[in-house]
Amino acid sequence: DTGVSQDPRHKITKRGQNVTFRCDPISEHNRLYWYRQTLGQGPEFLTYFQNEAQLEKSRLLSDRFSAERPKGSFSTLEIQRTEQGDSAMYLCASSRGVLDEQYFGPGTRLTVT
Amino acid sequence: AQSVTQLGSHVSVSEGALVLLRCNYSSSVPPYLFWYVQYPNQGLQLLLKYTTGATLVKGINGFEAEFKKSETSFHLTKPSAHMSDAAEYFCAVSEASGTYKYIFGTGTRLKVLA
Numbered sequence: 001d002t003g004v005s006q007d008p009r010h011k012i013t014k015r016g017q018n019v020t021f022r023c024d025p026i027s028e029h030n031r032l033y034w035y036r037q038t039l040g041q042g043p044e045f046l047t048y049f050q051n052e053a054q055l056e057k058s059r060l061l062s063d064r065f066s067a068e069r070p071k072g073s074f075s076t077l078e079i080q081r082t083e084q085g086d087s088a089m090y091l092c093a094s095s096r097g098v099l100d101e102q103y104f105g106p107g108t109r110l111t112v113t
Numbered sequence: 114a115q116s117v118t119q120l121g122s123h124v125s126v127s128e129g130a131l132v133l134l135r136c137n138y139s140s141s142v143p144p145y146l147f148w149y150v151q152y153p154n155q156g157l158q159l160l161l162k163y164t165t166g167a168t169l170v171k172g173i174n175g176f177e178a179e180f181k182k183s184e185t186s187f188h189l190t191k192p193s194a195h196m197s198d199a200a201e202y203f204c205a206v207s208e209a210s211g212t213y214k215y216i217f218g219t220g221t222r223l224k225v226l227a
Contacts, residue, residue: 004156020197031213033214033215034211035215035217040122040219040220041219041220042117042202042203042205042217042218042219042220043157043215043217045214045215045216048212050212056211056214057210057214091156091157093157095213098209098213099145099164099165101147101159101162103157103159103214104149104157104158105156105157106154106155106217107155107156
């Protein structure tokens with residue numbers, strides 16, 4: 001069990017650029033979640049995958065955001081035409097089953113200048 | 114809709130004193146409840162969880178919490194604070210169905226005074 005990993009840990013980009021983040025969940029976990037955390041707030045749910053199927057998306061996930069989980073393994077979160085309001089910590093979490101807690105990665109901190 | 118309220122965005126205690134962090138939730142169905150701790154520039158680490166069974170749950174690092182359905186509360190306690198407990202603490206709730214996504218409170222930053 002090597003834990004949930006996220007890459008990159010930090011990303012600085014200029015407004016209008018596209019960015020992509022990667023999450024590698026714990027290997028036997030079929031449930032994968034993305035959250036966004038802004039300063040002084042708790043994480044907010046963005047989207048959920050069960051295996052490769054994206055089963056729920058938050059209203060926070062505008063058309064500029066897209067997430068994938070090909071083959072039910074790692075996941076990517078892409079933000080197109082970034083805005084300053086996208087600056088936040090993006091957290092990935094995975095879990096094995098419905099009674100199991102979510103294990104969180106260290107997050108990707110995005111700064112849009 | 115579910116929601117979580119954490120009373121007190123900042124709590125200060127003396128080393129060795131009781132830690133009490135408050136969490137109240139609203140949910141139309143019996144929820145699952147969690148406490149996570151976040152150290153600076155790190156992800157969230159589970160302290161403890163309530164899903165079913167005993168309402169008093171014990172977690173890591175000497176923390177415990179009690180699920181009180183009548184009060185819709187899940188307060189976190191620790192008998193004696195240690196300097197290493199200084200961190201941000203998040204209470205979360207999930208429905209016991211569907212995606213099991215978490216709804217988090219806004220967090221409580223715990224400061225431990227020497």
